[in-house]
Amino acid sequence: EPEVTQTPSHQVTQMGQEVILRCVPISNHLYFYWYRQILGQKVEFLVSFYNNEISEKSEIFDDQFSVERPDGSNFTLKIRSTKLEDSAMYFCASTPSGLGANVLTFGAGSRLTVL
Amino acid sequence: AQSVTQPDIHITVSEGASLELRCNYSYGATPYLFWYVQSPGQGLQLLLKYFSGDTLVQGIKGFEAEFKRSQSSFNLRKPSVHWSDAAEYFCAVRGTASKLTFGTGTRLQVTL
Numbered sequence: 001e002p003e004v005t006q007t008p009s010h011q012v013t014q015m016g017q018e019v020i021l022r023c024v025p026i027s028n029h030l031y032f033y034w035y036r037q038i039l040g041q042k043v044e045f046l047v048s049f050y051n052n053e054i055s056e057k058s059e060i061f062d063d064q065f066s067v068e069r070p071d072g073s074n075f076t077l078k079i080r081s082t083k084l085e086d087s088a089m090y091f092c093a094s095t096p097s098g099l100g101a102n103v104l105t106f107g108a109g110s111r112l113t114v115l
Numbered sequence: 116a117q118s119v120t121q122p123d124i125h126i127t128v129s130e131g132a133s134l135e136l137r138c139n140y141s142y143g144a145t146p147y148l149f150w151y152v153q154s155p156g157q158g159l160q161l162l163l164k165y166f167s168g169d170t171l172v173q174g175i176k177g178f179e180a181e182f183k184r185s186q187s188s189f190n191l192r193k194p195s196v197h198w199s200d201a202a203e204y205f206c207a208v209r210g211t212a213s214k215l216t217f218g219t220g221t222r223l224q225v226t227l
Contacts, residue, residue: 004158033214043159043205045214056214091158102147102166104215108158 004107023092033093121218138206147209
């Protein structure tokens with residue numbers, strides 16, 4: 001079964017450093033998403049991306065965050081200058097177009113620890 | 116704005132017992148509703164979804180959920196729980212916006 005692949009599975013970084021989390025969505029999917037889950041809290045929407053631009057973002061997704069689809073397969077989340085509170089599990093998700101667009105397929109997540 | 120409430124933070128059931136996890140949503144129209152499961156250290160796996168039609172939906176691993184518009188609920192059920200069902204369960208709602216809004220989750224513990 002096709003799956004969403006995320007790398008790295010775990011990254012530890014120092015506060016203030018830049019971090020890039022990578023995702024390979026399912027190949028025929030057109031909509032891409034990032035969510036995050038701070039330990040012990042709910043999964044929160046960060047951003048959705050379609051046709052090479054952001055279609056929606058939450059208030060969490062401030063200027064420190066950016067997303068990019070640098071080629072035909074990868075979808076990245078960049079945190080420019082990490083803060084302690086950015087420590088979380090980050091999930092990438094994708095959906096196809098049409099009727100399937102409402103069903104998100106999630107990756108296994110990238111755990112980010114900011115020290 | 117859409118929202119989801121899962122009133123039970125933690126539930127413990129014995130293996131073989133029945134299970135019901137509660138979910139209430141807030142949304143103006145008929146929402147798209149989902150249940151996801153997250154095993155320790157794993158990602159989010161879709162259990163089942165409701166878009167329209169039959170209000171009782173079947174999912175994977177023997178789970179089912181019933182949409183009740185009058186109660187704004189979408190409770191998840193399983194007639195006989197297995198030890199491997201121990202995980203965190205998230206109810207989610209999607210409205211006209213592209214984002215999925217999750218509840219806070221219910222952690223299920225299964226005793227042998």
